[in-house]
Amino acid sequence: MTLHLADAEATAALAGQLHAVLPPDTAGWTVLLEGELGAGKSTFARALIKTMGHRGAVPSPTYTLVEPYQLPGRIIYHIDLYRIADEEELRYLGWTELEDGFRLVEWPDRAPGLMAAADLRLELSYAESGRDARLQGLSERGKALVRQIDDSACSNSQD
């Protein structure tokens, strides 16, 4: 699905829409956040982490690579691969140990192999004003979620 995000609040609202359809158990889910610098990846990630129940700051994982958030019933890993030069380096951040959590990945293009294992992909790009967004389901369960968001967006616009 594609949509226009007029401002940062709209980017955050999209995170809310995704949260509304996520299953209670998100262990092993991977969401890829793509887009150039300033496109709104962190805005989306921050809004999602907060709406999932985190109180407090959501610092950028640019230097730490991974910021974990232990919440009741789930763990979120906010991951930033900007500083990763090639896929091999993923093992330094212990990628395989992050399977118990909900992985939100900025700059996933640094590790193209992630596409095959991911559930959702959000591509953000600059528009004349605001941003354009494309939300795509990669796995079967991811596709089902996108259909749900699409359906609720349609019924809202008919209100």
Ligand SMILES: Nc1ncnc2c1ncn2[C@@H]1O[C@H](COP(=O)(O)OP(=O)(O)O)[C@@H](O)[C@H]1O
């Ligand atoms: N839909 C939008 N329209 C206009 N500005 C936005 C939108 N979404 C986010 N922003 C703003 O863009 C700036 C960069 O966002 P950020 O999330 O840090 O980008 P990224 O992580 O992709 O580099 C922030 O000031 C944010 O408020």
Ligand SMILES: [Mg+2]
């Ligand atoms: Mg960012």
